[in-house]
Amino acid sequence: MPSLADLHALKPLQQPTYPDAGAVDTAVAKLRTMPPLVFAGECDDLKAKMAAVSRGEAFLLQGGDCAETFDGVTADNVRNKLRVLLQMAVVLTYAGSMPVVKLGRLAGQYAKPRSSDMETRDGVTLPAYRGDAVNGFDFTPESRIPDPQRLLDVYNASAATLNLVRAFVTGGYADLRQVHTWNTDFVKTSPAGQRYEVLAGEIDKAMAFMSAIGADPEELRRVDFYSSHEALLMEYEHAMTRIDSRTEQPYNVSGHFVWIGERTRQLDGAHVEYFRHLRNPIGVKLGPSATADDALALAHKLNPQNEAGRLTFITRFGAGKIRDGLPGLVEKVTAEGVSVAWVCDPMHGNTFESSTGYKTRRFDDVVDEVQGFFDVHRALGTVPGGILVEMTGDDVTECIGGGEEIDEEGLAHRYESVVDPRLNRVQSLELAFLVAEMLRK
Numbered sequence: 001m002p003s004l005a006d007l008h009a010l011k012p013l014q015q016p017t018y019p020d021a022g023a024v025d026t027a028v029a030k031l032r033t034m035p036p037l038v039f040a041g042e043c044d045d046l047k048a049k050m051a052a053v054s055r056g057e058a059f060l061l062q063g064g065d066c067a068e069t070f071d072g073v074t075a076d077n078v079r080n081k082l083r084v085l086l087q088m089a090v091v092l093t094y095a096g097s098m099p100v101v102k103l104g105r106l107a108g109q110y111a112k113p114r115s116s117d118m119e120t121r122d123g124v125t126l127p128a129y130r131g132d133a134v135n136g137f138d139f140t141p142e143s144r145i146p147d148p149q150r151l152l153d154v155y156n157a158s159a160a161t162l163n164l165v166r167a168f169v170t171g172g173y174a175d176l177r178q179v180h181t182w183n184t185d186f187v188k189t190s191p192a193g194q195r196y197e198v199l200a201g202e203i204d205k206a207m208a209f210m211s212a213i214g215a216d217p218e219e220l221r222r223v224d225f226y227s228s229h230e231a232l233l234m235e236y237e238h239a240m241t242r243i244d245s246r247t248e249q250p251y252n253v254s255g256h257f258v259w260i261g262e263r264t265r266q267l268d269g270a271h272v273e274y275f276r277h278l279r280n281p282i283g284v285k286l287g288p289s290a291t292a293d294d295a296l297a298l299a300h301k302l303n304p305q306n307e308a309g310r311l312t313f314i315t316r317f318g319a320g321k322i323r324d325g326l327p328g329l330v331e332k333v334t335a336e337g338v339s340v341a342w343v344c345d346p347m348h349g350n351t352f353e354s355s356t357g358y359k360t361r362r363f364d365d366v367v368d369e370v371q372g373f374f375d376v377h378r379a380l381g382t383v384p385g386g387i388l389v390e391m392t393g394d395d396v397t398e399c400i401g402g403g404e405e406i407d408e409e410g411l412a413h414r415y416e417s418v419v420d421p422r423l424n425r426v427q428s429l430e431l432a433f434l435v436a437e438m439l440r441k
């Protein structure tokens with residue numbers, strides 16, 4: 001594993017400029033003493049599940065906020081998000097007749113790459129907000145100064161989130177019967193849900209059948225749930241990378257799965273250099289500028305042994321580009337015998353600014369990109385492995401459309417995201433039902 005200084009010598013992109021180097025060293029030294037948030041063995045389990053995803057024997061559901069906030073670490077917020085993810089997973093499991101790998105985009109998703117270093121509002125220019133891991137969202141000069149103490153806050157917030165998630169998923173909250181009841185309520189009580197009555201009715205029958213025969217396996221009561229985030233900040237990620245005593249291999253123990261963003265995936269860059277040493281399952285975002293040769297070079301560098309489950313390509317082309325852009329990548333990568341899980345991020349290629357001044361996405365574009373992803377893989381005989389969505393369990397108004405028909409004016413009603421717009425509770429459930437229909441065909 002390269003040292004932090006080695007990585008800095010490669011000039012990592014998208015890093016904060018801290019005013020006080022001594023304070024950074026102190027924070028990093030403290031972080032290095034903190035216990036792991038996840039265990040290497042759990043990362044290996046997830047890697048085996050991602051191998052199943054790459055073979056088409058499981059489907060990945062990855063979801064959570066674009067950017068978590070420290071204020072957002074409340075029992076209500078975490079529970080609502082988890083609940084919707086579990087609800088989505090049940091629908092997908094039934095429709096796909098295969099296991100759904102549940103991967104939260106949470107407990108560590110606090111650092112954001114930005115397209116511009118500065119932000120201007122009403123003639124005032126300040127450093128851009130880079131996530132709660134770096135600086136404050138408030139638009140004041142003090143709040144926008146990068147503060148390394150925040151790296152320790154990320155650790156603590158992630159630990160609290162993960163603790164709650166682990167308690168929920170093993171303590172009865174994830175009981176399949178309970179989750180199914182929530183889905184039935186959604187279908188019954190929300191106009192958006194009524195379209196999905198048939199599918200929900202089928203699941204109902206399957207549940208009634210199991211109950212009639214007295215089937216009550218442990219699997220009904222608990223689920224495996226994993227955490228993930230974009231490993232962006234070298235200080236934090238390096239300090240949270242440890243040598244596993246069993247295997248003597250380096251693992252990032254701040255999350256089970258970590259990924260490289262679209263802006264930091266340069267082949268000779270610091271992020272790729274750092275990631276290639278990790279033993280976690282990892283992802284790389286691929287946008288429309290990625291060529292098939294880029295993808296191949298990344299795969300060879302990040303997964304030289306071609307280990308199944310190790311590498312996931314998360315494509316984010318945009319609804320208008322995926323049908324033309326994706327086939328070339330998938331064809332060449334497949335022809336070379338490269339083992340990879342293909343996952344669709346239908347969010348980041350579909351962002352625009354509304355006439356009312358909000359960063360938003362259209363629900364229909366999100367659905368269309370996932371449909372395009374399925375179409376491309378079905379045509380090539382390859383595997384559409386899963387989806388990555390930015391979502392929340394709350395009834396926010398950040399994306400346009402869906403059954404509630406949120407329009408540009410409606411965005412102002414409850415827009416809370418500090419970075420990218422998220423699907424709200426109803427939009428997330430609708431998406432799950434729509435993807436379920438795609439999985440079945």
Ligand code: PEP
Nearest residue numbers: 066261262263285316348
């Ligand atoms: C994100 O996932 O929030 C993100 C910044 O995505 P990308 O790197 O694909 O732009």
Ligand code: MN
Nearest residue numbers: 066390419420
């Ligand atoms: Mn985002």
